[in-house]
Amino acid sequence: MKDGRIRVLMMVPNLRVSSGVTNFAMNYYRNVDHDKVLIDFVTLSYVDSPYIDEVRSNGSEVYFLGPLLERPVKHIKLAKKVIAEHDYDIIHDNIILKSLPIMKYAKKKVPVRILHSHAINLGETGLKEKINRLLLPMLIKKANCYTACSSVAGKAMFGDKDFTVIPNIIDTDDYVFDEAKREQVRANENVTKKYVIGTVGRLAEAKNPLFAVDVMEQVLKRRGDVEYWWIGSGPLDEQTKKCIEEKGLSDRVRMLGSRDDLKDLYHAMDVFFLPSKGEGFGLACIEAEASGLPCVCSNNFPSEVNITGDVQFIPLEKEISLWADAIIGSLDKNVDRLSANKILRESRYSRAGSGSSLTDFYEGLLNAGDKG
Numbered sequence: 001m002k003d004g005r006i007r008v009l010m011m012v013p014n015l016r017v018s019s020g021v022t023n024f025a026m027n028y029y030r031n032v033d034h035d036k037v038l039i040d041f042v043t044l045s046y047v048d049s050p051y052i053d054e055v056r057s058n059g060s061e062v063y064f065l066g067p068l069l070e071r072p073v074k075h076i077k078l079a080k081k082v083i084a085e086h087d088y089d090i091i092h093d094n095i096i097l098k099s100l101p102i103m104k105y106a107k108k109k110v111p112v113r114i115l116h117s118h119a120i121n122l123g124e125t126g127l128k129e130k131i132n133r134l135l136l137p138m139l140i141k142k143a144n145c146y147t148a149c150s151s152v153a154g155k156a157m158f159g160d161k162d163f164t165v166i167p168n169i170i171d172t173d174d175y176v177f178d179e180a181k182r183e184q185v186r187a188n189e190n191v192t193k194k195y196v197i198g199t200v201g202r203l204a205e206a207k208n209p210l211f212a213v214d215v216m217e218q219v220l221k222r223r224g225d226v227e228y229w230w231i232g233s234g235p236l237d238e239q240t241k242k243c244i245e246e247k248g249l250s251d252r253v254r255m256l257g258s259r260d261d262l263k264d265l266y267h268a269m270d271v272f273f274l275p276s277k278g279e280g281f282g283l284a285c286i287e288a289e290a291s292g293l294p295c296v297c298s299n300n301f302p303s304e305v306n307i308t309g310d311v312q313f314i315p316l317e318k319e320i321s322l323w324a325d326a327i328i329g330s331l332d333k334n335v336d337r338l339s340a341n342k343i344l345r346e347s348r349y350s351r352a353g354s355g356s357s358l359t360d361f362y363e364g365l366l367n368a369g370d371k372g
Helices: 020-029 050-057 072-084 100-107 126-142 151-158 179-188 209-222 237-246 262-268 283-290 320-331 337-345 354-367
Strands: 006-012 037-043 062-064 090-093 112-117 145-148 195-200 226-231 253-257 271-274 295-298 311-314
Touching: 006 020, 006 354, 020 050, 020 283, 020 354, 037 354, 050 062, 062 072, 072 100, 090 100, 090 354, 100 112, 100 126, 112 126, 112 151, 112 354, 145 151, 179 262, 195 209, 195 262, 195 283, 195 320, 209 226, 209 237, 209 253, 209 271, 209 320, 226 262, 237 253, 262 283, 271 283, 271 320, 283 295, 283 337, 295 320, 311 320
Parallel strands: 006 037, 006 090, 037 062, 090 112, 112 145, 195 226, 195 271, 226 253, 271 295, 295 311
Antiparallel strands: none
16 A cells, blocks of 8 residues: 555546446545545546546546547557556456456456446347356456445346445435425426426436336326426437437427436426336435435336335336326325435435445455455
8 A cells, every 4th residue: 555545446437427337436435535545537438527626636536548449459558557557456347348458457466356246237238248248257357356236236247256235325415305496496497387207317228218208108198297307318319319209299308418417406306217127226216215206117126225115116017007107196195305315314325434334345355465
């Protein structure tokens, strides 16, 4: 340990504000004692984000390797350089598979190499899943410690190997329901006389946006006082927009893209909805609960996200009408939004004590000696 601090290289795909993996890392980063643990970040691509300045203002650095498949030579060269020029004690890989080059170099120099599972699948399509399953053993051999956001995510990636669950956390204080903020946001978004159903997630196959639009089509036919927001962006932006236009829903379904005021938008919502095809954990659901929202989600979420008791899990194979019934029923729930936040604040998913728990975990790994 240089200068008495544990030096960690935290690997995330990017520092996008709307990224669940990024928010996992940032939530822990904000709560560690930076006099004890120095955490630098390495990403696959540059995305304009306030997190970059936040990290650098704390004395940490951010490295951008560039996309592996588009610029492999440059990516590999930079990966080697980052490891060679710094004395990291720990590398914490939250990327998986596209991290192979940097993990290869880390194996020669970094004592503790953590592989962290955030999902129950390894690809957004069946073909990608098969290819990545073939590559995964190579990456597993380069790591010597395995962690996951939930038990189901750990078993999906590591099988019978031992792993440690590091729960996703949030700053529950940031999500305390604020009626004045709600009215302000709703006025700004021109929904003062409407119910708002909201989804937060990347517009990608795993989040199932086209199915979500099909469900909302039924909801909107039955309720004229509802508007639907999707907050987030991704590879299915254009396809989803086209689907909305073809269904004639453009005036009542809004794609808000990636937003840096997400916490305020939760206040304006009335129901959270996300029919994911697969979730390693589902941090957005936790955020929604902390804001006091009833949630309607697929049963592909791990059951432990139902902290407040106001999460309904529905199988994707159920009729769309059943989904619409659940969402409409949730609009009429009388949820105590402040009490819901208190429940989250007292759970293991609150930031309270999270910084010291991560530090203790890192120290334990280093004190265990050479793990190979």
